[in-house]
Amino acid sequence: MAAENEGGEGLRRATGTQLRRLKDGLFEVALLGATLVGIVSLLVLFGYITFDAFRPLTASAQWYLLYFGTLVTPTAAFTWYARRDPAVRAANAKSFAVVFGGLAVSLVTYVVADSVSPHDVLVFLLFGAVPPLLVGVYARVTDERTYTGPVIPVAAVLGLAVAALFYDVLRPVAGIADEWVAYVGIATLPVAGILGLVSARRWSPRRGVIAATAVVLSTLFVAGGLLGAGVDPSFWVVLFSAFVVPVGYVVGSTVATESDGRIGVLGPFVLLGGVFAGAALERQLAIQGLESFLTPSLLLNSWDGLNASNAGVYPQIVGSIVIVGFMALLAFPVGISAAVYLEEYAPNSGWGGRLATLLEVNISNLAGVPSVVYGLLGLALFRNTLGFGTGITASAAGTLGLLILPIVVVSAQEAIRAVPDSLREASYGMGASRWQTLRNVVFPEAVPGILTGTILALARAIGETAPLVIIAVATTTYSPPEGLFSSATALPLQIFAARSSAMPEFRHGVVPATAVVLLVLMLLMNATAIVVRNRYDREINQ
Numbered sequence: 001m002a003a004e005n006e007g008g009e010g011l012r013r014a015t016g017t018q019l020r021r022l023k024d025g026l027f028e029v030a031l032l033g034a035t036l037v038g039i040v041s042l043l044v045l046f047g048y049i050t051f052d053a054f055r056p057l058t059a060s061a062q063w064y065l066l067y068f069g070t071l072v073t074p075t076a077a078f079t080w081y082a083r084r085d086p087a088v089r090a091a092n093a094k095s096f097a098v099v100f101g102g103l104a105v106s107l108v109t110y111v112v113a114d115s116v117s118p119h120d121v122l123v124f125l126l127f128g129a130v131p132p133l134l135v136g137v138y139a140r141v142t143d144e145r146t147y148t149g150p151v152i153p154v155a156a157v158l159g160l161a162v163a164a165l166f167y168d169v170l171r172p173v174a175g176i177a178d179e180w181v182a183y184v185g186i187a188t189l190p191v192a193g194i195l196g197l198v199s200a201r202r203w204s205p206r207r208g209v210i211a212a213t214a215v216v217l218s219t220l221f222v223a224g225g226l227l228g229a230g231v232d233p234s235f236w237v238v239l240f241s242a243f244v245v246p247v248g249y250v251v252g253s254t255v256a257t258e259s260d261g262r263i264g265v266l267g268p269f270v271l272l273g274g275v276f277a278g279a280a281l282e283r284q285l286a287i288q289g290l291e292s293f294l295t296p297s298l299l300l301n302s303w304d305g306l307n308a309s310n311a312g313v314y315p316q317i318v319g320s321i322v323i324v325g326f327m328a329l330l331a332f333p334v335g336i337s338a339a340v341y342l343e344e345y346a347p348n349s350g351w352g353g354r355l356a357t358l359l360e361v362n363i364s365n366l367a368g369v370p371s372v373v374y375g376l377l378g379l380a381l382f383r384n385t386l387g388f389g390t391g392i393t394a395s396a397a398g399t400l401g402l403l404i405l406p407i408v409v410v411s412a413q414e415a416i417r418a419v420p421d422s423l424r425e426a427s428y429g430m431g432a433s434r435w436q437t438l439r440n441v442v443f444p445e446a447v448p449g450i451l452t453g454t455i456l457a458l459a460r461a462i463g464e465t466a467p468l469v470i471i472a473v474a475t476t477t478y479s480p481p482e483g484l485f486s487s488a489t490a491l492p493l494q495i496f497a498a499r500s501s502a503m504p505e506f507r508h509g510v511v512p513a514t515a516v517v518l519l520v521l522m523l524l525m526n527a528t529a530i531v532v533r534n535r536y537d538r539e540i541n542q
Helices: 002-054 061-084 086-116 118-142 148-165 167-174 179-202 205-228 234-257 262-285 296-300 314-345 350-366 371-385 393-417 421-429 434-462 466-470 491-498 504-541
Strands: none
Touching: 002 504, 061 086, 061 262, 086 118, 086 179, 086 234, 086 262, 086 314, 086 504, 118 148, 118 167, 118 179, 148 167, 179 205, 179 234, 205 234, 234 262, 296 314, 296 504, 314 350, 314 393, 314 434, 314 491, 314 504, 350 393, 371 393, 371 466, 393 434, 393 466, 421 434, 434 504, 466 491, 491 504
């Protein structure tokens, strides 16, 4: 009888195990199916947008053969070769990052500064950067870092406040200099400082000073040559400082010090060379190319609601960059500071602990509030309470900053909470203060997670339309914003407005092309955060 009971129990156990395995298998298949459905849906959507934007059927077969020979084949062959050797692959990735990153940074810097006014940017940049720099120099000279760490962001905020308070006095003084001189202060001096610091850490302080001096002198030499030729050097100063100098440094140092992978630096130049060679042959041989709506006119012109071929979104691109950039400056310091307080400084018991718990619950709930509610909040705060003008840049950036603030706080909290307590205890055991532990131990470990939340927040903010419509941001403007208190619009609003056009070439041509521009802009912002995150991941894992 006992043997029968044991046999029945074993059979039930085996049957239960098989059922659990079957459930696990079905759940895995369901997850895989849902993932595939989502990926295929996105690919279909992106394919539809790309097809309308580029109109691939308008190009001739010769055009495809031309670019297959000049662009696709060389790039694919070099990529296949680079991936076989880890040293070449690393040099190739580094070269791609500096070439396209430097190009994006230089273009964004010039576009934003040219729109807002380079003299204004120079004033706020100097007053926002010099006080923290002086505090950092004081900390290095005196070796006093207990209080200087928290003082650095406070010094930056106070410097910006002083610049805003005395703007009417400082702006005429800065306006005495030519625009290209202002661009030297905006682009050349920061690049020279960064390159000098990198060279000093890598080799010696003397080489750092030489490198920084060489950057400034070479930029002035380029500007002087262009002035002698009667050309405004403003754009070329920015391009040389933020693109040519970093590319030259990275490529030169890689070729000089990494003999095994030096050939990998040719990757981006093979790609760009294929593009330029194909374009030159296409024009020389009069080959029928794409009749795309994604043209230089779309990127450089203002909006034309009557002629689709002349319609441009340059003011909208600049407006999106300015709004999202100012939004990030508002939301990320506040959000990360709030997360640091709640995780590292807030009490765990008593009334202080209860208040911290209440704040955490409300912040988590705010992350799920519909975006249109934040539009109403922005309308009440910036328009009705503060009296800001209708549809200005500051109101749009502040509203979107409130929108992403809960996401930043929650993601930063999770990243800080994921740092093991053993690391904190080891730091305290070595005699470090709470701020030193936070700066040297917690932050380096938490940065990848914080940047992941940054990516999610930027991706949500850059595509929002409802909050901007609520605060009366114009759907169409014909000039880029000239400051934080001037009117501006964003790419999503222009897409929303153009989609209702009666002309099909706008709905099925300009709108998809503008959507591609928006996606590229979002990918560039996210790629920057991803590169920084991966860099910290590599440093932590080494």
